[in-house]
Amino acid sequence: MSDVLAVAEHRRGDLRDVSFELVTAGRELADGLGGDLHVAVISGDVDGFAEMLRLDGVDTVHTVAEGEEFNHDVYAQVVEALHEELDPAALLLPNSVNGLDYAPAVANALDLPLVTDAVDLAYGDRLEATREMYGSKVETTVEVDADQFAVTVRGGEWGAAETAADVDVEPFDVAVDDDAVRTTVTGFEEVGAGDVDIADAEFLVSIGRGIEEEENLDLIRELVDVTGATLSSSRPIVDNGWLPKNRQVGQSGKQVTPDVYLAIGISGAVQHVAGMKGADTIIAINTDPNAPIFDIADYGVVGDLFDVVPALIEQFE
Template sequence: MTVLAVAEHRRGELREVSLELLTVARQLADDIEGEVHAAVVGGPVEAYAERLNREGVDTVHTIAEGEEFNHDVYTQAVAQLTEAVDPAVLVMPNSVNGLDYAPAVAGRLDRPLVTDVVDLSYDDELTATRELYGSKVETTIDVHADRAAVTVRPAEWPAAEGTGDATVEAFEVDIDDAAVRSTVTGFEEVGGGDVDITDADVLVSVGRGIGEEENLDIVYDLAEALGATVSASRPLIDNGWLPKDRQVGQSGKVVTPDVYIAIGISGAVQHVAGMKGSDTIVAINDDPNAPIFDIADYGIVDDLFEVVPALTEQFE
């Protein structure tokens, strides 16, 4: 038996979630004593295959169809590969693209689909865990089928590491051009974003505790001293103090920096869902009972208007 993970790329770059999917696939393959197969559709597939050749991956399938994501091409290509490989579990990213083609593939192959999964195991049948009500409740789903499909939430698993010795195989697909009804004509950044906070190694994130927009200056000063990127929780975005592309959280972006400094952020579950995968979390809040301290590696209970300038001075 096998587990098949479908990688994701955008504008010439393999996305980090692709390597996380390999970790998920290896975990499931160990449960069923099977193999891990990875697939990449379109773009410079040989270069992507080299990055996907991580420890624990047995085979990488390359499908040279197009350059960027296309719903109709992906649906046909992934469905045809899945029929050929016949994996026990088809693993896809819970991303804009993944949620576009995953239901179509599952429907075409008559496989049950579980989306936005945060934990998985396989013991005679697949068991998937999802979060509901703003991540306040976890629910466990037993999939009563010998073949299933899932989409996995980014940043819930570590990226696969090491160098593997996978076999790389080109897979020929038969695309019905008449069924390809859409095409990619270009990309437009939402809100004209100047940075991608998902790529930042260090994020200085600010919440409603900052009080007024003019107080953001001390946050920018700290970020400059650290060589960090500024992000924010939703209230500041709603106020128009920072652009939408800087929002961290369930309705914003999921980030996994090396260091995440939360300034004046209480730690609502919607925000935590977007940053809990950070390697090191530092929280600054004057409320000792703020939920952010439950997940912080380091916590400072004090007035941020005293702490942040003091940190800036030390780092300068």
Template sequence: MGEILVLAEHRRGELRDITFEMLTMANRLAGENDLSVTTLFLGYESSDLSDRLKGACEKIIRMDDPELGNYNSEPYLAALEMVIKDRKPLLTLIGHTAMGMDLAPCLATRLSIPLATDCVEVSLVEGRLEVIRQIYGGKINAHLTMKAYDQYLISIRPGSAAAEAEQEKSGDMETISPPSWENLKGRRFIDYLEAALEDVDIAAADILVSIGRGIAKPENIAAAQEFADAIGATLACSRPVADKEWLPKSRQVGTSGKTVRPKIYIALGISGAFQHQAGMKNSETIIAVNKDSRAPIFNVAHYGIVDDMFKVLPLLTEKFT
């Protein structure tokens, strides 16, 4: 039976959602194609974390070593290379995260196996691997068929599937020895650096009013702030607003900003590029105001207003004051 190998990702004692998202995808694919799902857990003295994977796969391979406690590409690559060479999985899934972006291309080169990065969907059609990648800021889904090969490496965009920790499995745990670290070139993990909090913490807010390029000029921010004050919300923004320094970088939502999950996220004049969505799409309720009815933000919004935000804002503010 062919195997799908999923690389578990963890940081600072927490399994990251991407691990279970990939396992959801892997289990669906395995069910459709008579494959088995194995998770590779690289870590150090973190059996509590690896144990949590049991409900989501058939097998867990654990490598426990001080070199693997925190992500460091050199030992991680050596460990992955050893496991993939040994097990020859049909498909290896790695998160398209900072860690996966660092690992996947290098691993594909070392092992000479085809790689598709940043995929949102994976399927097997008549023995050929097909993937979907989003292009043009999420406006278009590109369907790609990989060339026929006996192994594939795919990196999965975070948020592409539900993170289901319980998938009615009871994974067997196998602990294996790490490879020799002799050829490591000396890169060391030293510490995680926490960004200094220069402003409010948008990740802690219950309600966010988030402004995008549609705000047009900094003088218009006052209207959004007035609305935010009226409903007890904190002001956040998309990247262009932070890049122009109209709001501090600490207010930026998205892949290169913060991930937020407020009770209410109100997006004003934000198109909803995937880099933005990745930081807010798990908000409990999303309300979008955009004059373009085809803006991708409406794909994740629970409520939407298609109109000029400068018409809508005063009406909303008045309603709540």
């Protein structure tokens, strides 16, 4: 009872980034426990997903061909059956809409303590899970005094596993009780859907209050065009109606992990930082040298964006 079972997540035919982050988090935890990492993928193109999950650090991938999309009743039954079969110490699930849908039900059925929205995990004599509270202003450490436990992991906090490896793939047969499946998926509608998904962008140019007026968006869009970036923003820009909700980065928007995040006129409030601190390279432009965004930026420019941005456009052109 020292293994880790992580459950991958997919949507509309694609594995979500959190699936690969779960591999990283799961491997770290399995090393602390001294056990193996098992990854399960349920429903959809399980064979195709399994190939993508054959990654360094994974010991076994388990496939369960039940349905096409997420279904609470199916996932709850399958995860419970997998847990009873593998008897792991840790059950890792994504802290997503789907993960939070079935995690409490599974934890209750298996009588497991459940820690949600973990941003860091460590294991010595017991599990220590780090969580953020009060709008990410405070970090707390939760100690779990139990041999077995369940944890939902926040996306964007661990790097995505990438290195392919020779990993066993094992189909798992479970007798799903069809009478207990009381819901069906009738369709899918992306809330706040728009022309792009900023979570998939490799280069984001993000704007905040510092642009002052809506008409100044034209200058930023010019920079976006010449750099081939994607435009995003902090919450005040969306609240003002200058950009749609699907462009918002932050705790109440989307979590993003681009290669480059250029923050223009963004102070760096904790709610915004929570959504973008996983970017590989963070560049900040702000007139205030004490702006919190500079605390996490890899590169910072203290200056007026209306001077800096035109100079950048000229360089890229």
